[in-house]
Amino acid sequence: MFEKEMETGQNAVIDAMRISRTVQKELTGADAITKADKSPVTIADFAAQAIICKILKKHFPAIPIVAEENSDILGKPENRAILEKVLYYIANDEKAKFILDKDNLFQGIDLGTGEPTDDIFWALDPIDGTKGFLRGEQFAIALALIVNGKVQLGILGCPNLKMGNRGCLLFAGKGGGAYVLDSETNTRKKVGVSTITVPEKMRFVESYVSSHSNMDMQLHIARVLKLEQDPVRMDSQVKYGVLAAGQAEIYLRIPHPKTPDYREKIWDHAAGSIIVEEAGGVVTDILGKKLDFSVGKTLANNRGIFASIPAVHSRILDIIKELS
Numbered sequence: 381m382f383e384k385e386m387e388t389g390q391n392a393v394i395d396a397m398r399i400s401r402t403v404q405k406e407l408t409g410a411d412a413i414t415k416a417d418k419s420p421v422t423i424a425d426f427a428a429q430a431i432i433c434k435i436l437k438k439h440f441p442a443i444p445i446v447a448e449e450n451s452d453i454l455g456k457p458e459n460r461a462i463l464e465k466v467l468y469y470i471a472n473d474e475k476a477k478f479i480l481d482k483d484n485l486f487q488g489i490d491l492g493t494g495e496p497t498d499d500i501f502w503a504l505d506p507i508d509g510t511k512g513f514l515r516g517e518q519f520a521i522a523l524a525l526i527v528n529g530k531v532q533l534g535i536l537g538c539p540n541l542k543m544g545n546r547g548c549l550l551f552a553g554k555g556g557g558a559y560v561l562d563s564e565t566n567t568r569k570k571v572g573v574s575t576i577t578v579p580e581k582m583r584f585v586e587s588y589v590s591s592h593s594n595m596d597m598q599l600h601i602a603r604v605l606k607l608e609q610d611p612v613r614m615d616s617q618v619k620y621g622v623l624a625a626g627q628a629e630i631y632l633r634i635p636h637p638k639t640p641d642y643r644e645k646i647w648d649h650a651a652g653s654i655i656v657e658e659a660g661g662v663v664t665d666i667l668g669k670k671l672d673f674s675v676g677k678t679l680a681n682n683r684g685i686f687a688s689i690p691a692v693h694s695r696i697l698d699i700i701k702e703l704s
Contacts (some may be wrong), residue, residue, distance in 0.1 A: 392435040396428035428506035430488030447492025447504040505647040509616025524650035530675025534651035554656035574626040584611040585628035594634035620652025624659035633685040
């Protein structure tokens with residue numbers, strides 16, 4: 381099921397991986413814009429979103445695309461230099477030349493301003509982990525297909541995550557397992573979560589940014605479990621990929637005390653969550669509820685995120701309950 385959607389989505393993400401890798405190599409401090417919510421957006425965000433949205437709409441014109449960015453900020457006079465660089469990188473990428481000019485670029489970006497529907501839509505984060513991208517480290521291009529409120533396929537392009545020669549594409553379809561594609565050799569293999577059963581040997585994978593989670597509670601959980609391993613730190617949904625491939629066992633996003641009512645965005649978790657589940661992991665919120673992608677652009681019916689291997693999931697839920 382959804383074979384054509386999977387193939388088209390993979391090809392689109394691979395094209396976006398290539399151009400984003402080029403941009404990251406040549407990045408300067410002037411290549412990002414600060415949005416109203418204080419988060420950064422880069423040349424690569426705009427280029428990747430335009431490329432992916434154009435490809436998806438060509439093949440699936442009736443399916444809405446719900447993506448993180450829009451062209452409004454790029455069209456402001458003070459951001460003209462950023463706009464020119466986006467067009468430059470697109471013009472110099474052999475497979476992206478179908479985006480011909482500024483109007484074509486803006487139209488491509490804004491194909492991602494669709495709204496979630498009750499039946500089917502794409503969720504896209506063109507550059508997930510922008511701060512990691514700006515540091516020259518990990519980031520992901522995350523694409524998911526959501527049908528009747530449930531994720532049916534997920535694709536994570538991870539240009540800097542080595543699970544082979546260089547960079548990889550992780551993907552999963554509902555009921556079909558999770559796989560990694562070496563983006564250099566075009567070979568794929570099945571991935572599975574860690575089989576460690578001793579809590580002391582388990583590892584957290586966590587963000588560099590402490591405000592993304594309640595770190596005091598996370599440290600308490602680590603002490604209760606008597607974890608001996610240092611956490612694996614990185615940005616973006618690459619964390620889901622690391623968990624799916626058995627390179628860490630626990631990923632928590634507990635609402636920070638300063639923002640207790642924050643709800644996660646769907647494009648930040650849709651692709652990664654199905655990849656972990658199809659790799660044999662468990663993904664819920666911190667109360668043990670399944671993630672609900674049927675209520676708009678946020679996970680409004682969920683509190684936080686908790687992904688882990690099965691061996692420790694219920695125990696950590698019990699610890700969180702005791703602390704709440």
